[in-house]
Amino acid sequence: MFLKFNRLWKESPLKSSYDAVIIGGGLHSLAAAYFLASRHNIRDVAVIEKKFIGCGAAGRNTAIVRANQRTQENIPLYKEALDLWPILTKELDFNLMFYNCGNLNLAHSDAAMKAFRMNVATAQFHGVNSQLVDARQCKELVPALDITDRPRFPIFGGMFHPPGGIVRHDAVVWGLARGGAKLGVHIHQGTEVTGIGVKNGKVAWVDTDKGRIQTTKVLNAAGAYSAGIAFKCLGQRLPISVLTIQAMVTQPLKPLLHHVVSSGAYHAYANQTLKGEIATGAHMDPWPNYTNQSTAHYIKHQAEAIGEMLPCLRGVKFMRIWGGLADMTPDMAPILDGNVPVEGYYMDCGWGYFGFKSSTVAGKYMAQYVATGECPEMLKPFRLKRFEEHRLMGETAALVDYTANN
Amino acid sequence: MAFLITCPLCGPRDAYEFRFGGEDKGPRPDPETLSPEAWCDYVHMADSRFGVQKEWWYHRRGCGTWFTIYRDTVKNIEVSSNDREADQ
Numbered sequence: 192m193f194l195k196f197n198r199l200w201k202e203s204p205l206k207s208s209y210d211a212v213i214i215g216g217g218l219h220s221l222a223a224a225y226f227l228a229s230r231h232n233i234r235d236v237a238v239i240e241k242k243f244i245g246c247g248a249a250g251r252n253t254a255i256v257r258a259n260q261r262t263q264e265n266i267p268l269y270k271e272a273l274d275l276w277p278i279l280t281k282e283l284d285f286n287l288m289f290y291n292c293g294n295l296n297l298a299h300s301d302a303a304m305k306a307f308r309m310n311v312a313t314a315q316f317h318g319v320n321s322q323l324v325d326a327r328q329c330k331e332l333v334p335a336l337d338i339t340d341r342p343r344f345p346i347f348g349g350m351f352h353p354p355g356g357i358v359r360h361d362a363v364v365w366g367l368a369r370g371g372a373k374l375g376v377h378i379h380q381g382t383e384v385t386g387i388g389v390k391n392g393k394v395a396w397v398d399t400d401k402g403r404i405q406t407t408k409v410l411n412a413a414g415a416y417s418a419g420i421a422f423k424c425l426g427q428r429l430p431i432s433v434l435t436i437q438a439m440v441t442q443p444l445k446p447l448l449h450h451v452v453s454s455g456a457y458h459a460y461a462n463q464t465l466k467g468e469i470a471t472g473a474h475m476d477p478w479p480n481y482t483n484q485s486t487a488h489y490i491k492h493q494a495e496a497i498g499e500m501l502p503c504l505r506g507v508k509f510m511r512i513w514g515g516l517a518d519m520t521p522d523m524a525p526i527l528d529g530n531v532p533v534e535g536y537y538m539d540c541g542w543g544y545f546g547f548k549s550s551t552v553a554g555k556y557m558a559q560y561v562a563t564g565e566c567p568e569m570l571k572p573f574r575l576k577r578f579e580e581h582r583l584m585g586e587t588a589a590l591v592d593y594t595a596n597n
Numbered sequence: 598m599a600f601l602i603t604c605p606l607c608g609p610r611d612a613y614e615f616r617f618g619g620e621d622k623g624p625r626p627d628p629e630t631l632s633p634e635a636w637c638d639y640v641h642m643a644d645s646r647f648g649v650q651k652e653w654w655y656h657r658r659g660c661g662t663w664f665t666i667y668r669d670t671v672k673n674i675e676v677s678s679n680d681r682e683a684d685q
């Protein structure tokens with residue numbers, strides 16, 4: 192009855208030196224390790240994970256993928272990420288369950304429609320399928336929407352992005368881990384990075400609670416923990432606020448929602464999983480912390496928002512709620528950089544709540560950066576120095592600010 | 598993850614009454630001697646430390662006072678300033 196199954200990757204003893212050490216066992220780390228091994232033949236790589244792989248935001252996100260961002264620097268990155276899902280599904284021989292059901296983003300004012308018009312034009316310029324739709328078309332796409340003027344925020348129209356959708360996040364973790372391990376990557380779970388050793392301005396070792404590892408290259412890709420690790424290990428300060436973001440699912444329902452639907456005004460998004468649950472999220476408590484706590488406050492908020500957006504869901508029960516961390520930057524764009532503040536140190540962080548959809552492409556280019564020491568063209572706009580140069584990216588129209596004036 | 602914050606005037610109140618005002622970064626830098634690096638550090642950069650930090654809060658839905666507290670970012674609870682010394 193019970194089939195014997197093999198482990199997806201094998202445990203290896205912690206060696207005293209590696210060509211490269213990657214901090215964290217989330218998607219960005221595992222992707223970088225996989226691409227280092229598969230594209231650059233750097234296989235003597237250790238992925239160091241404090242608890243178990245996928246325990247962080249990698250296994251807590253709502254798995255939405257899309258490439259209809261706002262700026263010319265960001266769109267090509269996310270477009271390549273979207274194109275990578277079918278390629279990696281084949282290459283890793285692992286069903287990542289890419290479900291390109293499309294994303295519908297609702298506008299609740301003329302101003303929001305105008306903003307979408309620019310987003311759509313930018314996406315189309317970069318070859319990404321994104322369309323402006325009116326309220327009637329929204330209703331055709333999602334019949335459960337109320338397009339009368341009854342709701343708190345009436346629907347003026349929307350932005351529809353057919354190639355986006357959902358990917359199974361755990362499958363990506365397991366597929367990348369198995370793929371990397373097959374090529375020789377060591378995955379060390381239950382091992383915490385406690386320090387980074389620097390000699391003559393260069394990375395010389397990484398300290399863990401299981402011992403010291405000699406290495407000249409370290410990639411900090413520990414998701415929302417990256418900022419705290421950078422400060423603790425190197426005294427490096429980053430323009431990052433680590434906030435808890437929450438999500439929840441309802442009881443399973445018959446198929447009724449065939450696209451991801453989101454609304455900035457309600458501050459909520461929802462999609463129906465293949466099991467039938469409505470997965471919904473978005474709320475962040477606006478004070479930095481490192482907990483995964485969830486709140487009753489948010490259940491109430493979400494019930495109100497979803498009940499207005501999709502009135503047929505009123506009275507449906509929430510089954511589970513959970514939280515995870517998001518490392519927010521002031522311009523909603525990530526920080527991808529190398530050799531600051533010391534040679535051999537690389538960072539891939541500041542992804543906020545966009546780090547799932549980007550994980551594979553970030554891993555691919557960070558692997559190239561670590562392997563060659565040269566920053567790939569694709570990553571140049573994302574360097575840390577942009578904050579000092581006042582060249583923040585326009586992913587949001589207004590600066591993200593968690594202080595008291597907004 | 599609501600928790601209590603102690604306003605110096607109103608006492609312990611629900612955190613949702615307050616607005617977080619950022620890590621305490623000391624006095625605003627002197628504009629006379631300011632470099633782009635120092636300004637960026639003051640405006641954007643944060644320690645994001647694991648553990649106790651000194652930080653600003655504003656009693657927005659209350660008396661309107663600005664004040665600092667110490668909070669443990671790993672547990673998300675307010676602590677007394679003595680705990681900070683113990684943490685370092």
Ligand SMILES: Cc1cc2nc3c(=O)[nH]c(=O)nc-3n(C[C@H](O)[C@H](O)[C@H](O)COP(=O)(O)OP(=O)(O)OC[C@H]3O[C@@H](n4cnc5c(N)ncnc54)[C@H](O)[C@@H]3O)c2cc1C
Binds near residue numbers: 218420550
């Ligand atoms: C509720 C929620 C919903 C989200 N929804 C979406 C979405 O729909 N679409 C999207 O694109 N993104 C989404 N995100 C964001 C996305 O999940 C993250 O940006 C992304 O997963 C972060 O990268 P990661 O997987 O590499 O990080 P993580 O999975 O967080 O990996 C970091 C790892 O580092 C480990 N670690 C920490 N400290 C140490 C140490 N000292 N030593 C060793 N290891 C350490 C942690 O245990 C953890 O496993 C969401 C996030 C959350 C929380």
Ligand SMILES: [Zn+2]
Binds near residue numbers: 606607656661
């Ligand atoms: Zn008060």
